[in-house]
Structures are given as C-alpha cells and as structure tokens.
Amino acid sequence: xxxxxxxxxxxxxxxxxxxxxxxxxxxxxxxxxxxxxxxxxxxxxxxxxxxxxxxxxxxxxxxxxxxxxxxxxxxxxxxxxxxxxxxxxxxxxxxxxxxxxxxxxxxxxxxxxxxxxxx
Amino acid sequence: xxxxxxxxxxxxxxxxxxxxxxxxxxxxxxxxxxxxxxxxxxxxxxxxxxxxxxxxxxxxxxxxxxxxxxxxxxxxxxxxxxxxxxxxxxxxxxxxxxxxxxxxxxxxxxxxxxxxxxxxxxxxxxxxxxxxxxxxxxxxxxxxxxxxxxxxxxxxxxxxxxxxxxxxxxxxxxxxxxxxxxxxxxxxxxxxxxxxxxxxxxxxxxxxxxxxxxxxxxxxxxxxxxxxxxxxxxxxxxxxxxxxxxxxxxxxxxxxxxxxxxxxxxxxxxxxxxxxxxxxxxxxxxxxxxxxxxxxxxxxxxxxxxxxxxxxxxxxxxxxxxxxxxxxxxxxxxxxxxxxxxxxxxxxxxxxxxxxxxxxxxxxxxxxxxxxxxxxxxxxxxxxxxxxxxxxxxxxxxxxxxxxxxxxxxxxxxxxx
Numbered sequence: 001x002x003x004x005x006x007x008x009x010x011x012x013x014x015x016x017x018x019x020x021x022x023x024x025x026x027x028x029x030x031x032x033x034x035x036x037x038x039x040x041x042x043x044x045x046x047x048x049x050x051x052x053x054x055x056x057x058x059x060x061x062x063x064x065x066x067x068x069x070x071x072x073x074x075x076x077x078x079x080x081x082x083x084x085x086x087x088x089x090x091x092x093x094x095x096x097x098x099x100x101x102x103x104x105x106x107x108x109x110x111x112x113x114x115x116x117x118x119x
Numbered sequence: 120x121x122x123x124x125x126x127x128x129x130x131x132x133x134x135x136x137x138x139x140x141x142x143x144x145x146x147x148x149x150x151x152x153x154x155x156x157x158x159x160x161x162x163x164x165x166x167x168x169x170x171x172x173x174x175x176x177x178x179x180x181x182x183x184x185x186x187x188x189x190x191x192x193x194x195x196x197x198x199x200x201x202x203x204x205x206x207x208x209x210x211x212x213x214x215x216x217x218x219x220x221x222x223x224x225x226x227x228x229x230x231x232x233x234x235x236x237x238x239x240x241x242x243x244x245x246x247x248x249x250x251x252x253x254x255x256x257x258x259x260x261x262x263x264x265x266x267x268x269x270x271x272x273x274x275x276x277x278x279x280x281x282x283x284x285x286x287x288x289x290x291x292x293x294x295x296x297x298x299x300x301x302x303x304x305x306x307x308x309x310x311x312x313x314x315x316x317x318x319x320x321x322x323x324x325x326x327x328x329x330x331x332x333x334x335x336x337x338x339x340x341x342x343x344x345x346x347x348x349x350x351x352x353x354x355x356x357x358x359x360x361x362x363x364x365x366x367x368x369x370x371x372x373x374x375x376x377x378x379x380x381x382x383x384x385x386x387x388x389x390x391x392x393x394x395x396x397x398x399x400x401x402x403x404x405x406x407x408x409x410x411x412x413x414x415x416x417x418x419x420x421x422x423x424x425x426x427x428x429x430x431x432x433x434x435x436x437x438x439x440x441x442x443x444x445x446x447x448x449x450x451x452x453x454x455x456x457x458x459x460x461x462x463x464x465x466x467x468x469x470x471x472x473x474x475x476x477x478x479x480x481x482x483x484x485x486x487x488x489x490x491x492x493x494x495x496x497x498x499x500x501x502x503x504x505x506x507x508x509x510x511x512x513x514x515x516x517x518x519x520x521x522x523x524x525x526x527x528x529x530x531x532x533x534x535x536x
Binding site for chain 2: 005006007008009011013014015018020021022023024025026027028029031032033035036039053066067068070071089
C-alpha cells in the first residue's frame with residue numbers, strides 16, 4: 001500500500017476534513033466556555049437589581065455556583081426528610097376486630113349423625 | 120367436548136373430501152396426458168425439493184450462517200453488545216437461508232417483506248431515529264462542565280480520515296473509501312447512514328464491521344491504552360466536574376444544533392435528531408416524548424436495523440475480497456482512532472497545569488462507541504487505582520466523539536456526493 005499513489009484530492013479531503021472537524025468542535029468549546037460566564041454575569045446583574053447585595057460588594061464566581069458536593073448534600077437532606085415523613089404516625093393504636101368468614105369444614109353440625117329416634 | 124370434536128371432525132372430513140375430489144380430477148387429467156400417478160407425485164416432490172433451502176444451498180450460505188451463530192454466541196456468552204449482536208446475528212442467519220429466487224422472498228428482491236424493512240436502512244431512515252433516542256438518553260453535563268475535553272472527540276476522528284486515505288490507496292473509489300473510513304468513528308448508525316449514501320453495495324460489510332468492532336471495544340482498546348499511556352499518567356486523578364445549571368443544559372442542544380449544522384449541513388439528519396432528542400430530555404416539559412424516544416422508539420428501530428443489516432449480508436453479496444479488506448481496514452481504523460485520542464490527551468497535558476491535568480486514558484473514549492469506550496476507560500482507571508473513577512470524565516470525549524463523527528460524516532458527504 002503506497003500512500004503516495006493517492007491523488008491530491010484524497011489528501012486534501014483527509015487534511016481538510018479532519019481540520020474542519022477540529023474547527024467545529026473548537027468553536028463549540030469556545031461557545032461553551034463563554035456561556036457560563038454570560039450566565040454568571042446575568043445572575044450578578046439580577047442580584048444587583050434585587051438589592052440583595054451592596055453595590056460595592058465583590059461577588060466571587062464560586063459563590064454563584066453550587067458545587068456538586070453541595071447539591072449532593074441538599075439532595076441527601078431532602079431524601080432523608082421525605083423518607084422520614086413516613087415515620088410520623090398518628091400514635092392512635094386501633095385493634096381491629098378479626099372477622100372470620102363462616103366455614104363449615106369443622107362445623108359440629110356436620111360431625112354428628114343426625115339419627116331420628118323412633119317416638 | 121364430544122359435540123365439539125364431532126362437529127369439527129365432520130367439517131374437516133368434508134373439506135378433505137373436497138381435496139380428494141380435486142386430487143382425482145388432477146389424477147384423471149394426468150392419466151389423459153399419459154402420466155401415471157407416481158409420475159405426478161414425483162414431479163410434485165421434485166418441485167417441492169427445488170423450493171427447499173437444501174436444493175439451493177451453497178457452502179457460502181453455511182459459512183455466513185456460522186458467522187450469525189457466532190455473533191449470537193458472543194452476545195449471549197460474553198455479553199458483547201447483546202442488543203445489537205443478537206438481532207444482527209439472527210439477521211445474518213435469516214439473510215443466508217437459501218431460497219429459490221424470483222418469489223419475493225429475499226432482502227434484495229423487490230416487493231419482499233424484508234425488502235420493505237430494508238428501505239429504512241437503504242434510504243438512511245433508521246440512523247437518525249437511533250440518534251434521536253441517543254440524544255434523549257444522553258446527559259451532556261460532563262461535556263458542558265469541562266468543554267475542553269471535547270477536543271479529544273475531534274482528535275479520535277483521525278481514524279476516519281486515516282482509513283479514508285488507506286482505503287483510497289488500496290484501490291477503492293473515493294466514495295467507497297469515505298464510507299469505509301467512517302468505521303473509524305465507531306458509530307454504527309453514522310456508518311450505515313454514510314455508506315447508504317456513498318457506497319450502498321458495501322453497506323452490509325461496513326455495518327457489520329462497525330458493529331463488530333463496537334462490540335469488541337473491551338478487547339481492542341485496553342492493550343492500546345497500556346501501550347501508549349505510562350503507568351504514572353494512568354494514575355492522574357481529575358477534579359470533579361462542576362455542577363451544570365438547567366439553563367446551560369437547555370442551551371447546549373440548541374447552540375450545538377445551530378453551530379454544527381451550519382458548519383456541516385450534510386449531517387443535518389443525524390445532528391438534528393441528536394440535539395432534538397437531547398432538547399426533549401432537558402427541556403423538562405416533554406418527558407413523555409423523551410421517554411418514547413429513548414425507550415420504545417429506539418428499541419423498535421434497533422430491532423429493525425439489526426435484523427435488516429444482518430440480513431443484508433447474503434453470502435453472494437457479502438463474501439467477497441472487498442469485505443475482507445473492509446474488515447482489515449476497519450480494525451486498523453479503530454486502533455488509529457483510539458491511539459489518536461490517547462496521544463492527543465497526553466499532548467494536552469503538556470499545556471495543562473496543576474489539578475487541571477487530565478488522565479490521558481479518557482482520550483480513548485474519543486471514539487464514539489457510547490458508552491462502551493467510557494466504560495472501558497473507567498475499568499482501566501480502576502485497575503490502576505481502585506479509587507480513581509473516570510467514567511464521568513470519559514463521557515465528555517465520548518459524547519463529543521458522537522458529534523465529531525457525525526460532523527465528519529457530513530464533511531465526507533459534502534466532499535464526495
């Protein structure tokens with residue numbers, strides 16, 4: 001297999017094709033590195049508008065981002081809360097009367113011979 | 120019960136009498152022409168024999184049936200991509216049962232049931248539907264949290280273009296070489312989509328090669344990983360990915376769709392469906408549609424795709440030297456793609472500092488066999504350090520590999536159509 005026998009068009013497609021794939025994904029990387037910054041900027045602006053912070057106070061980016069650990073802790077707390085809700089019972093103990101359905105299988109009536117004595 | 124048996128007994132007797140009458144008539148006609156009853160019976164049996172698979176069998180049919188059985192064996196015994204290999208294996212058996220041509224039975228015969236089902240493959244209908252399901256089940260958050268890992272998905276596409284070059288050097292036409300090259304993307308639906316457009320005659324071999332190598336990811340990739348990545352680099356621990364907001368998750372498919380399809384419009388059916396599926400999942404308001412796309416629909420399409428791709432490997436179309444070459448090129452392509460991702464990951468580490476360094480093993484996940492190659496990376500990572508979990512990190516190059524291979528397919532289509 002001699003790669004030199006391949007025509008120039010094939011080489012062009014190979015090099016250019018791979019290059020375009022790279023460019024497309026690098027472009028996406030650029031966009032997705034920028035998007036969080038824009039979102040953070042938006043959040044800051046919204047916070048300022050709501051006067052939740054002093055105008056001169058500096059907000060560190062980390063404060064606006066909830067980390068995975070924090071999310072996990074919140075999720076765990078919620079999970080425990082909703083699971084334990086089940087344990088809050090009314091504390092009223094009711095003894096249910098056991099109702100048995102009639103069953104003739106051991107009835108005395110059927111275990112005696114109903115013999116008519118002559119009068 | 121007695122009445123029932125009597126009634127149906129009488130009815131069946133009446134029906135059989137009708138046939139006996141017909142038989143006598145045929146017999147009478149036969150004797151008129153000078154044939155005996157035995158002549159007729161032997162002629163009938165001969166016709167029946169000519170219709171059977173035994174009369175039409177060729178040794179190549181048995182080879183392909185053995186291949187189909189081997190696929191089923193691999194799927195059941197070793198759990199290699201059973202959802203794909205069982206339908207494909209059964210399809211291979213189905214497609215290689217010998218039959219008398221001209222009765223609308225085979226996949227390549229117009230009007231046959233299999234031919235109708237094959238329409239979805241031939242016209243590239245099934246792959247976008249599979250992509251819709253993949254989009255609806257994929258969580259892109261690992262990619263969004265660390266977008267620079269996306270570059271590994273591009274690096275691994277070297278396999279596609281290197282194979283394109285190799286296939287051209289081996290004498291395939293540019294269109295065929297492009298279709299063969301896509302095997303390096305390790306993406307079955309993309310391979311089928313591209314080969315249906317560029318080289319329909321080679322589609323069976325290309326699809327089988329792509330799916331076989333996808334199933335063999337756990338066998339092919341680990342030795343290459345150990346060869347290229349030194350032990351100390353395999354131990355690198357990556358910092359956990361940041362949490363991704365819902366807004367980012369919703370914006371990802373929309374921006375991704377717009378950017379990638381503007382760059383490579385030929386890949387519109389694949390990328391459009393992929394990002395649409397993801398939007399269904401992430402929007403949070405179309406749960407029913409997302410659920411159908413990622414469960415019922417993708418399962419139905421996988422069954423149809425698997426069985427028809429398998430059946431397309433009829434021995435007389437499939438057992439050629441071209442198929443052997445395709446299998447060889449596919450293997451090389453897969454290895455080159457894996458190596459490309461790994462080497463690029465090592466290269467990236469030269470420019471990254473401190474805890475931003477990446478574990479180069481995740482470069483192997485740049486091939487788009489989702490999620491198998493990410494799982495292999497996780498497995499290899501754990502082998503070296505039982506506390507080093509790389510799965511989430513590996514998913515980023517893995518899903519970007521899906522995008523990358525679809526973009527590459529679009530580029531090849533636009534160059535070669």
